[in-house]
Amino acid sequence: MNLAQWSIIQNGAKIVAHMGTGNNAYIIACYSNSRPAVMLPLLIQMNHTNTNIAVVVHTETAAKRYSKEIEETSKVADTPCSSQCFLQWDSLPIDSKCTYFTPESFLKAFGQQQEIPYTHIIVLDTHERLQWGETVLAVLKKVYTGPLVLCCSPLPKAIGYLQDFYEGASIIALQDIEVVDMHYLDHPSCNLVDTAVDTAVNISSMEGDGHIIMFLSTREEVLLVIRGINDRLQSQQKGGDVSVVPFYKAMKREELEELYDALDKRGGRTIIVATAMAQDYTSLPPDIKYVVDSGLQTSQEGKQIWATKLDCEIRANRVSSTGGKVYRLFTEEMFEDLIDMCPAEVMVDKLDQVVLYWLSLGVKNILTLETPSKYPQRLLSSALTTLHHASLISNDGQLTRVAQSVSSLSICLPFIPTRFIAAIGHSLSESCTSQILSIVAMELAGGLNEAYYTPKEVVKREEAKNIHALFQVEEGPYITLLNIYESACxxxxxxxxxxVEHFLNYQMIRMATNIRHELASVIGVGAVNADKDEQMTGCLEIVKRYFDE
Incomplete structure (x- = not known):
């Protein structure tokens, strides 16, 4: 591990020394490459017995990676945390346990258990202000009485956001590697790709040892810049000990292998040309000394937008060697004009799912509910209207009998679209729950486009099209999904x-069977004996009402 990753150890004693029993919240201000997801649980385990720790991270991929990493780290007998000190992991208590969750899986576990059985809870990346992440914080404030650690970026607004919600919380700021030089352009760039290539080549030619990471907004920019760097280095005959590798979503296997080879390489310089996904990636080489930041990223709608100040600070903190330098490919005035943080998701997204969740938990008045970000009146009104149209709440805002019959779904799986929950609720009285569960499961697994497999060979495409036509029915795509599921399962x-013979996606339909089983077990339904025509009539009515939007 690099120095920035171990910097959390320097202040670790501050955390565990004050972490006793009782409802105490601790705000840990640090960047993700300080490894709080791994280091904090280890510190707690070293200083407390019989620990059962829950760590909430923002993605399933991160949860799996950290879970594997802490398991491997715990097996190491002597691990250097700096040039002066060593930690003895072999002294960890055998009865210690650490479980990683996403916000969604944490809420699911809480809904199923109806309790929070953890001695310590750590919530990471709270500055992301995701809808279900904020819901987790609100639930914990209402029902959890143990030590709670909230990790955020060391940006004043990120810390203030948590302080406003958790009054009196202790704040512990963890120092990462200090950036020595911050460079801006004197004038805005007319051609970002050319400016990025020039900057990378100049660093490689004129600066000392150390890897370079560059942040761009799109895969196309990444590939153009890599080609430009390689051409320039080749023309200067300086590319012998320099590896230039991409890092973006949906990389091909050979590209990933090239990236991993570069990360494992000893000697020479690696230039990682990446999209924003590398901001929080923890397995980057330990000697990144130079960060090149375009200041841009891609929105969820696929548009190129400016990053926030927080994003830029996180990127700058990818420097993991002393004496690091950051090159921002925009002017200092442009940086000052950036917004500090993205608005909380609950300020811009639909709220019908989260409102139904709170109502199902028994909250009587959403307006007085304590949440990190106050729900906007406009979005609340829209959510209540949506739930009323789905017959999930009455005119006075209380749950209907339909909603009460499937309240366990809203509590255990709150992230399921409310129209699906309403469809399942209405199916209980129409004797077609089996069919509706199958359709919902297939939709959640990816829908019709994912169910079909289209071969690459042109000759077989016509054959696949003809076989797919055998599953299609005149009642529409959702009954076609039902037909595929019942034929396959x-x-x-x-x-x-x-x-393979029917050109269908095995993995997708297998996932749908698992989802369906989970849905059925949550609401506690089994096989229903009813007339098949009657079942289909009820199914078609529900599909028309809740699926055909």
Missing amino acids: TPKLKHTRWF
Whole structure:
């Protein structure tokens, strides 16, 4: 681990020394490459017995990675945390336990258990202000009485956001590696790709040892810049000990192998040309000394937008060697004009799912509910209207009988679209729950486009199209999904050979069977004996009302 990753150890004693029993919140201000997801649980385990720690991270990928990493780290007998000190991991208590969750999986576990059985809870990346992340914080404030650690970026607004919600919380700021030089352009760039290439080549030619990471907004920019850097280095005959590798979503296997080879390489310089996803990626090489930041990123709608000040600070903090330098490909005035942080998701997204969640938990008045970000009146009104149209709440804002019959779904799986929850609730009285569960499961697993497999060979595409047509029915795409599911899973999931012969996605439909089983177990329904025509009539009515938007 690099120095920035171990910097949390320097202040670790401050955390564990004050972390006793009782409802205490601690705000840990640090960047993600300080490794709080791994280091904090280890520090707690070293200083407390019989620990059962829950760590909430923002993605499932991160949860799996950290879970594997802490398991491997705990097996190490002597691990250097700096040039002066060593930690003895072999002294960890055998009865210690650490579980990683996403916000959604944490709420699911809480809904199923109806309690929070953890001695310590750590919530990471609170500055992201995601809808379900904020819901977790609100739930914890209402029902959790143990030590709670909230990790955020060391930006004043990120800390203030938590202080406003958790009054009296202790604040512990963790120092990462200090950036020595911050460079801005004198004038805005007319050609970002050319400016990025020039900057990378100049650093490689004129600066000392150390890896370079560059942040761009799109895959296309990444590939253009890599080509430009390689061409320039080759023309200057200086590319022998320099590896230039991409890092973006949906990379091909050979590209990933090239990236991992570069990260594992000893000697020479690696230039990582990345999109914003590398901001929080923890497995980057330990000697990144130079950060090149375009200040841009891609929105969820696929548009190129400016990053926030927080994003730029996180990128700058990817420097993991002393004497690091950051080159921002925009002017200082442009940086000052950036917004500090993205608005909380609950300020801009639909709220019908989260409102139904709170109502199902028994909250009587959403307007007085304590949440990190106050729900806007406009979005609340829209959410209540949506739930009323779905017959999930009455005119006075209380749950209807339909909503009460599937309240366990709203509590255990709150992230399921409310129209699906309403469809399942209405299906209980129409004797078509089995069909609706199958359709909902197929939709949640990816829908019709994911169910079909289209071969690359042109000759086989026509054959696949003809076989797919056999599943299609005149009642529409959702009944077609039902037809595919029942054909593939009755009486049980067919062999993979059947899926190949019918050009269907085995993994997707297998996922749908797991989702369906989970939905059925949560609401506690089994097989229903009813007339098949009657079942289909009820199913078609529900599909028309809740699925055909």
